[in-house]
Amino acid sequence: xxxxxxxxxxxxxxxxxxxxxxxxxxxxxxxxxxxxxxxxxxxxxxxxxxxxxxxxxxxxxxxxxxxxxxxxxxxxxxxxxxxxxxxxxxxxxxxxxxxxxxxxxxxxxxxxxxxxxxxxxxxxxxxxxxxxxxxxxxxxxxxxxxxxxxxxxxxxxxxxxxxxxxxxxxxxxxxxxxxxxxxxxxxxxxxxxxxxxxxxxxxxxxxxxxxxxxxxxxxxxxxxxxxxxxxxxxxxxxxxxxxxxxxxxxxxxxxxxxxxxxxxxxxxxxxxxxxxxxxxxxxxxxxxxxxxxxxxxxxxxxxxxxxxxxxxxxxxxxxxxxxxxxxxxxxxxxxxxxxxxxxxxxxxxxxxxxxxxxxxxxxxxxxxxxxxxxxxxxxxxxxxxxxxxxxxxxxxxxxxxxxxxxxxxxxxxxxxxxxxxxxxxxxxxxxxxxxxxxxxxxxxxxxxxxxxx
Numbered sequence: 001x002x003x004x005x006x007x008x009x010x011x012x013x014x015x016x017x018x019x020x021x022x023x024x025x026x027x028x029x030x031x032x033x034x035x036x037x038x039x040x041x042x043x044x045x046x047x048x049x050x051x052x053x054x055x056x057x058x059x060x061x062x063x064x065x066x067x068x069x070x071x072x073x074x075x076x077x078x079x080x081x082x083x084x085x086x087x088x089x090x091x092x093x094x095x096x097x098x099x100x101x102x103x104x105x106x107x108x109x110x111x112x113x114x115x116x117x118x119x120x121x122x123x124x125x126x127x128x129x130x131x132x133x134x135x136x137x138x139x140x141x142x143x144x145x146x147x148x149x150x151x152x153x154x155x156x157x158x159x160x161x162x163x164x165x166x167x168x169x170x171x172x173x174x175x176x177x178x179x180x181x182x183x184x185x186x187x188x189x190x191x192x193x194x195x196x197x198x199x200x201x202x203x204x205x206x207x208x209x210x211x212x213x214x215x216x217x218x219x220x221x222x223x224x225x226x227x228x229x230x231x232x233x234x235x236x237x238x239x240x241x242x243x244x245x246x247x248x249x250x251x252x253x254x255x256x257x258x259x260x261x262x263x264x265x266x267x268x269x270x271x272x273x274x275x276x277x278x279x280x281x282x283x284x285x286x287x288x289x290x291x292x293x294x295x296x297x298x299x300x301x302x303x304x305x306x307x308x309x310x311x312x313x314x315x316x317x318x319x320x321x322x323x324x325x326x327x328x329x330x331x332x333x334x335x336x337x338x339x340x341x342x343x344x345x346x347x348x349x350x351x352x353x354x355x356x357x358x359x360x361x362x363x364x365x366x367x368x369x370x371x372x373x374x375x376x377x378x379x380x381x382x383x384x385x386x387x388x389x390x391x392x393x394x395x396x397x398x399x400x401x402x403x404x405x406x407x408x409x410x411x412x413x414x415x416x417x418x419x420x421x422x423x424x425x426x427x428x429x430x431x432x433x434x435x436x437x438x439x440x441x442x443x444x445x446x447x448x449x450x451x452x453x
Contacts (some may be wrong), residue, residue, distance in 0.1 A: 050276075171208045300382030372434070
């Protein structure tokens, strides 16, 4: 606690944290708007359409999480290289990341385009929801080819404390998405009313705008890093070894977590469209609070990683404890926010009375989960990853979701047929245990690992 209070009194710490956390949070608010626009506007069409987009988005989330894993894994290296003043190595990390991202984006796009019906049939048995979901997923898959490169680029720029450009590019894509959604979903502005297909087209176009703008900045405007396409073809044995040793656990971590959450979505899907609709609202409020949480997590990863790269180990430990205290306050704010918005938000949707009651119960539980999620995510995804302790994060993240959340959710939901809010609590229980792991690990200081020179 003493170190945490010292960090909060440190003007340099507060400036570094806010300089990264605020722009990242604003960017995530904008990105949240892009994804929420589909759910909110499609929710006006009916419960089947809402469930279809929600289930399709679960596969998209797997892709996004894998993308996040790649950029986070590379970001661990980039943050420490940047702290050490090695810009050539940072450019090499960019090139290495792009080679991996090309394979991932094409693979996911092909799966979603050609096998959308098989994916959705595995998740839910409702024929109407499957048909509408196929319509959405097969179109939005084209946007995967754009989103991966855009998101990973902004993620790596963040490791070098370059964050403002992400706000402007995300804002532009949000404006495009909102205008096209309003036109193509409902048939406004003289455009055809395409329903869920219109939502998918809008999202894909928005991601294309996002990528175009971020690449114009990276290759035409940005001069500090000096990245060019030639680094995509230039291979570095050192970067590859460091990635395999310290960043591969991050990627495995995200893939394992994404697959587990996909299975949790399957459990929800097998409980019926009412539960799917209610769960999508629960996810929406958690993602809304996650805007602030992710901003703090990104700030923690960057300032801790930069401190370690500069060989300022004591400073890194002090900052870590400060972020631990900050994350608790963020969780309290998240609890209050969800309690304030949950009732009017649920009443906004055109859903059945049963689905509405499910949603009210679920969002009430989500407000409590937000406290634990804030503490867990800022320290695990931020502090410990930024400090190079990626293997510990891997174990904690995978163990709790695979050994507790997935089997408990399946048992209570599919075998015991427990009420919706009980099942929801089970599938979100991982964060309770992660907090215990965080409180044991962070104060000890053994997570600090200097990876680069």
